[in-house]
Amino acid sequence: MARQTFNIPNISCGHCVMAIKNELSAIPGVQSVDGSPETKAVVVDWATPASEEVIRAKLQEINYTAA
Numbered sequence: 120m121a122r123q124t125f126n127i128p129n130i131s132c133g134h135c136v137m138a139i140k141n142e143l144s145a146i147p148g149v150q151s152v153d154g155s156p157e158t159k160a161v162v163v164d165w166a167t168p169a170s171e172e173v174i175r176a177k178l179q180e181i182n183y184t185a186a
């Protein structure tokens with residue numbers, strides 16, 4: 120299993136975090152997503168078939184590109 124923190128400047132409120140949680144949780148292999156508007160970051164736990172590339176691509180697709 121892998122864990123990574125993604126810094127996402129576009130996060131402005133709790134709704135952004137909820138939207139990101141919902142989208143990333145739907146990716147096969149993603150096991151948990153946690154984040155906060157204060158840190159503008161989310162911590163993602165995943166295993167295969169998810170990958171950093173898949174997660175970054177999804178974040179870009181939903182307009183929350185990771186820095």
Ligand SMILES: [Cu+2]
Binds near residue numbers: 130132135
């Ligand atoms: Cu928001």
